[in-house]
Amino acid sequence: MSKYLFLLGCSIVLATPAAAEQPRPPSGADLDNMGTASPVRASVITVVASGTSEALGQSGQAIAIIGREEIEQVQGADLTRILQRAPGVTITRNGGIGNFTGVRIRGAEAEQLLVLLDGVRVTDPASPGGGFDFGNLLSGAIDKIELLRGSNSVIWGSQAIGGVMAVTSRETDGVRGSLEYGARDSIYANASAGISGNAGAVTLNGGYFRTDGFSSAAVGTEPDGFRQWQVGGRGSVNLAAGLQAIAALNYADGRLDIDGFPAPAFSFADTAEYQDTREVSGMAGLKYRSGPLDLMAAYSLSETERDQLDPAFGDDPTYSTKGNSERAEIRGKWDFADTLALRFGAEREWSRFTSTFDDEQRAAITGVYSQLGVDTGRLVVNAGARLDDHSRFGSAVTFGADAAFTLADGWSLRASVGEGFKAPTLYQLFSDYGNQTLEPERSTSADIGIVYGDRILANYFAASVFRRDSENLISFVSLPAPPFGIYQNTGLARAQGIEVEGGYGLTETISARLAYSFVDTEDRSSGSTNRGNELARRPRHAATLSADWTPGDFRLGSDLRLVSRSFDNAANTVRLKGYALLDLRAGWQVTDAFELFGRVENVSDEQYQTAAGYGAAGRGVFVGVRAAM
Known part of the structure; x- marks a missing residue:
């Protein structure tokens, strides 16, 4: 505890940018006539609440939005350092950057978080749990992150049990680039170029990351490196009044050194194995807006291929998987009265997977939903229902509702209740351990909170109380005879707690923020x-304290991450100790178009693990430059 207090003191003393660094509401926004909630919340746009573009104040759900300015303020390729600045988020990583990285929201499984990249669902149908691996998503091409905490399958269908994360790639008018070098011979380069005008807009981006890394096995000594290059882009064309064509495409190719279980001990240790991963996602569609009607129709696809190779057995993969999903959808909003709006949608998804040991398997799911919204100015209420039909297990019905009430002086109350479901994955249904009688996982979540302002400003506050009950959870059950295991619906779980986040401008140049x-x-x-046991890898307490000082063109800052102990297994026999990580960062805006920056990660060189047996990064120093034209 004394070390935690020491680091906390360092974090406050070694402050940095925030008051001057905070994103501002959109230029030209009419903050006096935005309708619901506080003016700031009414000027911030989100899609995770209802599936269509809405002001943040038109939802009673718990949503955090992280913009490009905050991403650049934190620095670095590692997205988890940014996500941990939002409450309710904990991270599990099997080694260094590039290794499997799971993001848990409010104690949910990592596979129960639905992730969208430029509107495309990017889960991997070939992975056992069907989740998204954040180890392959780096920060350089990201413009905005929207995180909804709570079940919301009414709008988003399968997988939205723990929450929904919508990631939007960069949109640039001009040319921007950055270059960073640091510990473990790491290099990260990014560039984006775009143009916009009355006819539309287009942005192209690309990035390259390489690091020597460190041993994924905590007992190992051989570094496990990671290399990735990424390209992508998004654009729009104005076809006619109110009609717009939209498209996005993202591709990432990575190679990761991995450790395994070599003979004769067959315990986790250094090996020469590596994994190649290729991810592609894209969408194309139309947006239409005329008077009270907003419509969006799109087709999207996502594909993930993984090859594991061991040089001891030649150049051919020892194990390969390929997961693919295609999706057609339509979403809309109809403001059919001054205070009433109907949101609606329909979608069809086709998914398939294959592996070295599994023939191709397919499934499809169709969903329709509607949500009625009432907005009286001070009070907003939304309620809806959804019906899904899966080609393997049948139908699922979900309900949800939320409300927000504006108090005086920028304060508002908000509350939500929502149901979620997660369809069994193709691996859980059809692999050697599959069970075609599986039912979907189900959840019911509720929360209530109070909000002042929003995290885009220096002064804001939010506090929430939440509970989520889950049933029919799918787990692997061992058997005494071949196939020695099978997936079954066996689990019930509860997660409940509180979240607090806030920011305060101590002076015009010094500010602090907290997420707990x-x-x-x-x-x-x-x-x-x-x-009666705790769920595995769910620390009870997690907090991030940031402090920032911006004297003119210079910036100094710190982030302190505190995480309490947890257990690595369901039996609660393997303990993961708590830890404290302090990062220091600095920047100098040399000119309007040129910036120097640097940071020290894990200043105290803390030795810790988020997954038993896997190493974590020690102290590291990084420097870089950004330029724009």
Whole structure:
């Protein structure tokens, strides 16, 4: 505890930018006539609440939005350092950057977070849990992150049990670039170029990252490196009054050194194995807006290929997987009265997977939903329902509602209740361990909170109390005879707690912010020997304290991450100790178009693990430049 207090003091003393660095509401926004909630919340646009572009104040759900300015302020390729500045977020990583990285929201499984990249669902149908690996998503091409915390399958369908994260790639008018070098011979380069006008807009971006890394096995000594290059772009064309064509495409290719279980000990240790991963996602569609009607229709696809190779066995992969999903959807909003709006949508998704040991398997799911919204100015209420039909397990119905009430002086109350479901993955249904009688995982979540302002400003505050009950959770059950295991619906779980976040401008140049969550999890599975235990890898306490000082063109800052102990397994017999990580950062805006920056990560060289047996990064120093024209 004394070390935590020491680091906390360092974080406050070694402050940096925030008051001057905070993003501002959009230029030209009419802050006096935005309708619901506070003017600031009414000027911030989100899509995760209802599936269409809405002011943040038109939803009673818990949503955090992180913009490009904050991403650049934190620095670096590692997206987890940015996500941890939002409450309710904890991270699990199997080694260094590039390794599997799971993001848990309010104690949910990492696979229960739905992730959208430029509107495309980017989960991997070939992975056992069907989740998204954040190890392959780096920060350089990202413009905005929207994070909804809570179940919301009414709008988003399968997988939205823990929450929904919408990631939007950069949109640039001009040319921008950055170059960074640092610890473990790491280099990260990014460039984006774009143009916009009355006819439309287009942006292209690209990035390259390479690091020698460190041993993924905590007991290992051989560095496990990671290399990735990424290209992408997004654009729009104004076809006619109110009619716009939109498109986006993203591709990432990575190579990751991995450790394994070599003979004769067959324990986790250094190996020469590596993994190649190729991810592609894209969408094309139309947007139409005329008077009270907004419509969006799109087709999207996502594909992930993974090859594991061991030089000891030649150049051919020892194991390969390929997951693919295609999706056609239409979403809309009809403001059919002064205070009433109908949001609606329909979608069809086709998914398939294959692996070295599994023949191609397919499934499809169709969903329709509607949501009625009432906005009286001070009070906003939304309620809706959804019906999904899956080609393998049948239908699922979900409900949800939220409300927000504006108090005086920028304060508002908000509350939400939502149901979520997650369809069994193709691997869980059809692999050697598959079970075609599986039912979808289900959840019901509720929260209530109070909000002042929004995190885009120096002064803001939000506090929430939440609970989520989950049932039919799918787990692997061992058997005494071949195939020695099968997936079954066996689990019940509860996660509940509180979240607090806020920011305060101490002076015009000094500010501080805090994101804290207390999450109490419990395995409630009937008849299980683990009943009453904490869920694995869910720390009860997690907090990030940031402090910033901006004297003119110079910036100094710090981020302190505090995480309490947790358990690595369901039996609660393998303990992961708590840890504290302090990062220091600095920047100098030399000219309007040129900036120098640098940081020190893990200043105290803390030794810690987020997954038992896997190493974590020690102290590292990084420097870089940004330029624009």
